[in-house]
């Protein structure tokens with residue numbers, strides 16, 4: 482049985498390029514990688530009618546079923562498969578079907594609030610924040626929401642001003658402080674190629690974990706306690 486050893490979180494504002502980065506860095510890894518879109522863990526809103534679902538704030542942390550997501554990540558890390566929900570943006574709800582996801586060497590959790598939850602963050606080996614200017618993001622979002630998500634222009638603008646932008650400022654942007662690395666402009670090729678190399682090494686078992694979380698802090702503390710943390 483293959484037990485996943487390396488978990489990456491990819492956060493960032495809407496349209497920042499999270500999905501694109503996630504696809505690019507994992508595309509050569511075949512079955513060794515599991516991609517978990519945070520969107521799949523939006524709460525089941527079957528109890529609301531379509532109009533009510535249209536007016537939900539989908540950028541607030543309360544829109545997600547965190548317990549289910551945490552449980553699924555724990556199961557995958559334990560070597561057990563999970564039944565991952567699927568999401569339909571056109572109807573603002575989960576689909577009826579689930580997809581069986583097997584444990585793999587690499588797991589990528591990607592979504593606006595991928596770095597929001599403290600317990601999830603602790604399960605991650607690498608935390609990334611994709612940073613793209615707000616004007617570029619909204620232009621990308623308009624195009625995508627109209628073409629792929631069945632929205633009209635007025636609706637996209639209203640939603641952006643009423644919830645997407647304020648929630649970005651209140652929750653998404655501040656989650657950047659949990660990131661290990663910030664990727665400017667989304668799919669920039671230097672960052673993508675470095676990450677691809679890192680993931681390939683993880684899958685092949687060649688990875689050097691000299692960068693493990695906390696190791697540098699411990700080294701600095703040790704030097705300080707020995708009185709050798711000054712210049713030179």
Ligand SMILES: Nc1ncnc2c1ncn2[C@@H]1O[C@H](COP(=O)(O)OP(=O)(O)O)[C@@H](O)[C@H]1O
Nearest residue numbers: 494495496497498499500501502621666667668
């Ligand atoms: N570096 C880039 N240059 C140009 N277009 C991009 C870039 N990154 C993403 N896009 C496009 O922007 C849109 C949103 O990107 P996506 O990766 O889905 O963002 P997110 O997952 O952060 O919402 C997509 O249509 C994608 O093709």
Ligand SMILES: Nc1ccn([C@@H]2O[C@H](COP(=O)(O)O)[C@@H](O)[C@H]2O)c(=O)n1
Nearest residue numbers: 494495496539540570573574592593645
């Ligand atoms: N029913 C829904 C659910 C979510 N959204 C928006 O999706 C955005 C997150 O997806 P990205 O690919 O852009 O990261 C988020 O900003 C929600 O507003 C929606 O419009 N409808």
